[in-house]
Amino acid sequence: EFPPGYTGYHTYAEVTTELQKAQANYPAIAKLSSAGKSYEGRTLNVLKISKNVEADENEPEVLFTCNQHAREHLTTEMCLRIVDRFTKGYATDPAIKKMVDSTAIFVIPNVNPDGSEYDISGGRFHSWRKNRQGQGTDTNRNWGYKWGCCGGSSGSPSNETYRGPSAFSAPETKAVSNWVNAHKVNGVQRIKTHIDFHTYSELVLWPWGYTYDATGPGMTQAEAAKFQNLGRQMAATNGYTPEQSSQLYITDGSMNDWMWATNRIWSYTFEMYPRGGSPGFYPPDSAIVPQTTRNDKAVDIIINAAITG
Ligand code: 0X9
Ligand code: ZN
Numbered sequence: 001e002f003p004p005g006y007t008g009y010h011t012y013a014e015v016t017t018e019l020q021k022a023q024a025n026y027p028a029i030a031k032l033s034s035a036g037k038s039y040e041g042r043t044l045n046v047l048k049i050s051k052n053v054e055a056d057e058n059e060p061e062v063l064f065t066c067n068q069h070a071r072e073h074l075t076t077e078m079c080l081r082i083v084d085r086f087t088k089g090y091a092t093d094p095a096i097k098k099m100v101d102s103t104a105i106f107v108i109p110n111v112n113p114d115g116s117e118y119d120i121s122g123g124r125f126h127s128w129r130k131n132r133q134g135q136g137t138d139t140n141r142n143w144g145y146k147w148g149c150c151g152g153s154s155g156s157p158s159n160e161t162y163r164g165p166s167a168f169s170a171p172e173t174k175a176v177s178n179w180v181n182a183h184k185v186n187g188v189q190r191i192k193t194h195i196d197f198h199t200y201s202e203l204v205l206w207p208w209g210y211t212y213d214a215t216g217p218g219m220t221q222a223e224a225a226k227f228q229n230l231g232r233q234m235a236a237t238n239g240y241t242p243e244q245s246s247q248l249y250i251t252d253g254s255m256n257d258w259m260w261a262t263n264r265i266w267s268y269t270f271e272m273y274p275r276g277g278s279p280g281f282y283p284p285d286s287a288i289v290p291q292t293t294r295n296d297k298a299v300d301i302i303i304n305a306a307i308t309g
Contacts, residue, residue, distance in 0.1 A: 002073075002120050008285025009073050010080060011120065012042060012113045018080055019047050019109070026087040029053050029100055035108060036175025039133040042113040044175055049086045050104035060306040061104045061183060063194040063265070064299075065176070068139045068255065070115025070128040071281040074272050074291060075197035079109035081292035082299060099303045106191075112139055112172055125282055129160055131172055137164035140198075141251065142173045143258035146210040152252035163253050173255075180263060192306035194267040195299070196255050199281055201248070203271040204235040204298075207260045209245035210252045218261050230305055231268060237297035245269060266305060270295065 002009045010018060022030045031053040035044040050059070066072075066079035086105055089096035099105070110116060114132035119125060130136030134157055141153035144167035148155065153163035168174040183190045206227040207219070214224045228242070235242035245251060248271075259267035273283060273291040283291065 001123050002285075003123050003125065005284050006073075006282070008288055010076060012110055012117050015076060015080065015109050016043075016045060019045050019083065022047060022083050022087050026090065027053075029090055030083075030087050035179035037171060038112070038114045039131055039171045040114040042110075042117075044111065044113070044172065045109060046179070047083055047107045047109075048104055049083070049100055049107070051101045053104075057104070058185070058190070059103055060309075061106060061191040062303050062306045063106045063108070063180070063191050064197070065108045065111050065194070065255070066197045067109065067113070067116050068111045068172075068196060069198060070112055070119045070130065071125065072197075072199040072272075073116060073119070073281075074199050074283060074288065076109045076116065077288045078197045078270075078272065078292045078295060079107050081295075082107050083109075085296065095300070099300065099307075102307055103303060104190075105303065108176065111176060127281070130162065131170050133164075133170060136162065137170045138162055139170050139173050140196075140255055141253040142168060142170045143177065143253045143255050144168050145253070145258040145261040147253040150210045150250055150252045152210055152250035152254075161251075167253065177258065180259070180265075184263070189263045189265060191263065191265050192309065193302045194256075194259055194265050195302055196267065196269050197272060198269055199272045200274050200276075201271040202238075202240045202273060202275045203248065203269070204231045204238075204240045204242040205245040205248060205256070205269040205271065206231045207245060207256045207267065209254045209257050210250065212244075212246045212250070214244060227266065230266065230301070234268070234298035234301050237301065238294050240270065266302075268302070270298070
């Protein structure tokens, strides 16, 4: 469980309960399903929010993923904030109703539930980043585009950015990537936009991560400009710094690069609060409300971007 001062954060079991409650309280617009299982067998929960939620409609879809990295607990709260706002707000907020009516919003609060449970085991924090397969694989170096290509990950199992023995060797990335691929219907990917939440540094990041180049194979000038424009627009609402991922550092096998390269999804990473090393990965639970609501407008922008195309 979480240590004293952090009990406002949700454990994996508490997240699951919240998602079940969302489905029970808003059955017309909220539906809980699974993208598969983690290495240790936990269900990778997916909450869908949409009008006629039971129907598989041809409408633009938006994906929010959280907790690829175990210790980045604030991101799980970000996903729960999205669930809460779009379910509770549906009946009263016309802007939310419009978004829910015209899209399908998918939220995966725990991409790496084994890691986040380990990180809080014994009621203390363990500064754990990776999943719990062997010495741990960095899930955000295990995706199958340019995997291990470019010095942006490690081949050593003990390393914090260990990429795993092969692309999608982690059950978590394998399951979520298959789930994303399955949203391609008649050759068209329905998921249009995506934010992968991380902490920390207060950044809005876009592909590529594997190269410093802004354009080139798989990224035209116009596409790079769109990534920049949308990224800067979102950053203007939360005060984060917008930049191409590789300006932070080179990463290979990241989720964003795979989402764009293989599915043409406008895929961003948000590095949430704080800006610097204190309080780093472990802000007190009093930070949850201000630091998740801070992204409300950016979340609306990425949903509306899926609608307008
Ligand atoms: O290194 C990472 O995976 C992310 N930073 S973190 O401190 N949360 O570990 C940044 C990833 C940004 N790069 C890409 N999205 N390609
Ligand atoms: Zn991270």
